[in-house]
Amino acid sequence: AVRILEYSLKSTLVGLVQSLFGRCKYKWVETTFPFTHPSWELEVLYQDEWLEVLGCGVLKQDILLKSAVPNKLGWAFGLGLERLAMAMYDIPDIRLFWTRDPRFLEQFKMDNIHRPFKFVPYSNFTARTRDIAFWIPPNFQENDFYDFVRNSLPADTVEDIKLIDDFTNGDRRSHCYRLTYRAWDRHLTVDEANALHDVLVKNVKSVIGGEVR
Numbered sequence: 001a002v003r004i005l006e007y008s009l010k011s012t013l014v015g016l017v018q019s020l021f022g023r024c025k026y027k028w029v030e031t032t033f034p035f036t037h038p039s040w041e042l043e044v045l046y047q048d049e050w051l052e053v054l055g056c057g058v059l060k061q062d063i064l065l066k067s068a069v070p071n072k073l074g075w076a077f078g079l080g081l082e083r084l085a086m087a088m089y090d091i092p093d094i095r096l097f098w099t100r101d102p103r104f105l106e107q108f109k110m111d112n113i114h115r116p117f118k119f120v121p122y123s124n125f126t127a128r129t130r131d132i133a134f135w136i137p138p139n140f141q142e143n144d145f146y147d148f149v150r151n152s153l154p155a156d157t158v159e160d161i162k163l164i165d166d167f168t169n170g171d172r173r174s175h176c177y178r179l180t181y182r183a184w185d186r187h188l189t190v191d192e193a194n195a196l197h198d199v200l201v202k203n204v205k206s207v208i209g210g211e212v213r
Contacts, residue, residue: 001073005058006038009075017044017053020088033057036076051087054079089119103159123184127159128193132200133176137209144208145177152199152207156184174213 010028017026025045033039036057043050056077064072082097091097096104103122110117142163149158158179165176179200181193204210 002038002058005073005075009056009058009077010040013042013054013056013077017042020084021046031055035060035063046087051083052080053084089117091119092121122159123182125183125185126187127180127182128188128190129178129180130193130197131164131176131178132197132204133165133174133213134204134210135172135174135213140175140208140210142175145175145210148204148208149179149200152203153196157181157188157196 014026018024021044027043027050029041029043031039031041033055037060039055039057041055042053044053045051054077056075059074059076061073064070064074082094085091085097086094099105104119107117107119146161149161159182160180162178163175164178165174167174179197181188181196201212204212
C-alpha cells in the first residue's frame with residue numbers, strides 16, 4: 001500500500017512541477033518530516049542549479065487514527081510559494097512579497113497568467129517628482145512627450161511619467177505631466193533633479209512644439 005501511495009504522490013507532484021517548469025530534470029531526496037514517513041524533497045534543475053521545490057511524504061497512520069479516519073491512507077506535500085515565484089519570475093528579495101509598493105504589485109496585474117513574465121527591478125533610492133505643463137501643438141500624441149523625455153535625458157533617470165491634468169481653454173489644450181526622477185545607484189539631490197527637469201522645460205518648445213505654461 002505504501003508503494004502505491006508513493007507512486008501516486010510522486011507522479012502527481014512531478015506533473016505539478018513540470019506544469020510550472022516545463023520538461024525539466026528532477027530528483028527525489030529522502031528526508032524526515034514530523035508527520036510523514038517515508039518523506040522526500042523534490043528538487044529541479046533550474047538555471048544550472050538544483051532548486052528545492054517542495055517537501056512531501058506518506059502520512060503517518062497515527063495521525064489518521066487520531067483524525068477519526070482509521071481506514072484511510074494519504075499523502076501530504078507543501079510548496080514554498082514565495083521561493084517558487086522568486087525562481088520563476090527572477091524576484092531577487094523575498095521581502096518584496098510583503099511590500100505595498102505599486103511598482104512591485106502592478107507588475108503582476110496581467111490578463112494571461114500563462115504569458116512569460118520576468119520581474120523588472122526598480123531603485124529604492126530617493127524619488128524626486130516634478131511637473132511640467134504646456135500647451136500642446138496640433139496633432140500632438142502622448143507618445144511624442146514620452147519619446148521626448150527618453151531622448152532628452154540620461155537612461156534610467158525617469159522612473160515614471162503620468163498625465164495628471166488635461167484641460168482646454170478656448171481652442172487651446174494643455175497637458176500637465178508628473179515625472180518621477182530616481183537614480184539606480186544613489187540618491188538624487190534636489191539640485192540634480194531640478195537640472196534634469198530644466199532640460200525638458202527648456203526644450204519642450206523646440207522639440208515637440210509645446211508652449212510651457
